[in-house]
Amino acid sequence: MSATGAPAQQITGSNRFMLLILLVPGLLALMTTFLLPMIWLARASFSTSSMAAFGGGMTLEHYHAALTDPFYWKVAMNTLSLGVTVSFFAVILSYPIALFLTRSTSRWRGVLTALAVAPLLTSAVVRTYGWMVILGDRGVINGTLQALSLTTDPVRLSNNTFGATVALVEILMPYSILAMLAGFGRLNPQLEEAASMLGASKLRVFWRIILPLSLPGILTGALLVFVLAISAFVTPRLMGGGRVFVLGTEVFQEATVTLNWPLAAALSVVLLALFSSVIVIYQRALRRLEA
């Protein structure tokens, strides 16, 4: 090791330069597709012109409007609670699947993993329509209930928060499964065997070994689902029947219907702030877990 130290360092030096050069296109792409729009968005949220034009005056009125209106507070709370509910159920449902896929030694494991994340191949819009067919008043479930004479009037399963939640959970599950599969690196069958040998029953192996070791994966999955859920707008809009007011749908409404772009921008910034605080909390939690 020490004998090759000097040349290795030289290579590292030129490597760093190469690395920078290789990073340039990616950084540029990130700048133009992510950073610049973000800056534009932030600037737009202070714009005095309703078209969010650059150059004009600056004002805080849109933040004032967004933050003093109890309705938007309620919308923010709705958004948070939808995010929490969706991530909770997505994690609960994804965890056994991800755990099975991680631990399975079956030769079908690859196929099963592909199947579990295959829904990602279709767009969220298509899958939302799928859920409308299942949960609608004349959908599969209501049709079955009525055919079995269990109900006469349709049970409202869609066009409300319930429908939006169900659809979001299913739509976002592949993301949490993928995140968990990536985050389960510390799981190792030998650790489970070691725990059994030391007298732990299957249940205690799960609680003391599997669960703590898979917690980082669970947290990553939950965070990913949460972030995607609170920024979702197509599914809450379509499955919510217009009744589900979340920041995503409000931003859409302000941007495309009432054409109040600065307010839409201000609401987006609020949503971003919500993201950031959750990510900060998540990273603190993760650091504590892995410390």
Place this chain on the structure above:
Amino acid sequence: MTKRLSLSLLALLAASGAAHAQDKTPLNVVGFSGVFAENYEKFIIAPFEAAHPDIDVIYQPSKNSAETLALLTLQRSDPTVDVALIDVSVAIKANGEGLFATLDEASVPNLADQPDWARIDGDKSIAFSQDNLTILYNTETVSEPPTSWTDLADPKYKGKIAAKLADTRGVILIPILNKIAGADYKDSIDPAIELMNQFAPNVSTWEPAPDCYAVVQSGEVDLSICWNGRSQYLHDTQGGIIGVSAPKEGSIGQTNTINLVEGSAHADAAKAFINYALSAEAQATFAEQSFYGPVNSKVELSPEIAERIYGSPEAQAAQMSLDWPWIATVYSEWIQRINREVIAFN
């Protein structure tokens, strides 16, 4: 493959070369998509081009007026669009940003035939057609079509109505309902909100997907509050499953405006086009073909066409128009009230 490709490339070159050879003025028009675009190209643009062989009208359909507005805002220093067809409420917003040029009767003589309410913001935006808000019903499940806006509150339609009201539809419905309640929309809209809340419990979805027509066609709901033009078109083309019932209390049209983009490089050709689009001839043809209400006061509609656009003679007599610039000042507020006082509770 390559041969065919190069052939078609050649054809393209030849076509553009030909256009240049004849020195045609290109005129870019951005407007609504779908059936509107089809009809507009066929019944307005084609006759105009026939009369003006030196002008080549290029129609670009846009998803919605908000998108058109975004495009115009982006291009304000160097517009590629010459004429924009957009919703009146969006047009007023655009005028606030100075995106459109003022027209005058000298270069657009047909302006003289437009009623005052249609000449918006000092002749910057001119209303050219109105698409009435109406009630759509499924002819297979609804034996007795509704005749009044108040029929929406009939308990038999519980969970059977689709109503997207958090946009211009709601903004138009408010003055209609206010009139039914005997109130003026400029005073207070509380009566309209109250009437909306009477039928709101019947509403299954406030966000019909994919749109307010398909949910009736598929039988998912019995009634839906939609635009007349497309409803009539679907009535004629979809085997009559969709029925249109214009309520007797009359309605208001979603008003479409034609606008000359400020800084257009082809302003003269644009004015000629706008003048033709506003002519009684063009508006009458478009009304007959697309069931959009004409604006030009010289247009005379046959009773059959008038009925398909406005409904019964009673409804025709009750047809209203709005003070759009005033509406523009309350547009967001009204939608907010519909969202917060009607939809959020139902």
Place this chain on the structure above:
Amino acid sequence: MSEHHVVVDNLVKTYPGAATPSVDHVSFALPKGEMLALLGPSGCGKTTILRMIAGLIEPTSGAIQLNGREISQTPVHKRNMGMVFQAYALFPHMTVAGNVAFGLEMRGIPHSERGPKVQRALDMVKLGHLGDRRVTQLSGGQQQRCAIARSLVIEPELLLLDEPLSNLDAKLRDEMRDEIREIQSRTGVTAIFVTHDQDEALSMADRLAVMSAGKIEQIGTPREIFDAPANEFVAGFIGAGNFLSGRVTAPGEAEIEGLGPLRFEAPARIGSQVNLMVRPHRFKLAAPGPNAFTGQVDSLVYRGQILTLGISVGGKRLTADLHTHAGHLPAKGETVTLAVAPGDVTFLSEAAA
């Protein structure tokens, strides 16, 4: 039967879809306090046996008794065995002390009693001062000690070690080898360990079982295995050897092709074909005579205490290990004579001609 602490009887493991069993009717018994090494090349089934005893693999058939109890149906967590895994399998989310305390906790031992027991176990493996460390901060040797402490603190009835030294570097390996042996004899725990390393097996085990293709070829003390290998496989697997085959021409004498007559001390029928072996250290430098072979030294490896030389005789190569203090040491090219006493010739097998 019950005098033995561990009894394995006709144990068989056939994996689904496999043509031949991985473990094929293996039986052995182990007295209390002894250490048995399962030795063999990879894939011979030694680890499978260990894991079946542990309860991590279900046997296809056969019985396993521990302390007189039949345990093959007992679930893993109730077998009360300690196991040291090849990669240690320490719980990464726990401290060193937490790992060691885990087994006690599972046994419901109160917190107040756990502390001293954990401390004693850590002291035993010289980790007493590192209890609060994360296991990921330990060196390889320390992890090994931690794993041993963890498996012994529960006072197991049987200690199982799966290739316990294979993850350590050479120097540490010798140290840990002695230490494991020392701890095992101090605690008196009965132990079975799996290895593919003959030195490890010979130096650590009270007894060793040499395995090949799912079967035990020979089981015995290191000395028995080394000096009296039951067959060619054992002889070849343990230590080096000069393998000589020939026809028995007289009682206790065989004619080795190319070498001439070789006397040995084993009954063999005249005329039969025998396989014999001479360990390199059994050869001595001598004057030509009976049971002596003369040839030119063509290879020479000096190993400190031992000089390994090779000579060619009649197209055969013989290897001899000579003690370097034994006076004259031959040089390359020198003609030497190697002699072996008939009692030092190992008889491996006999077949009718």
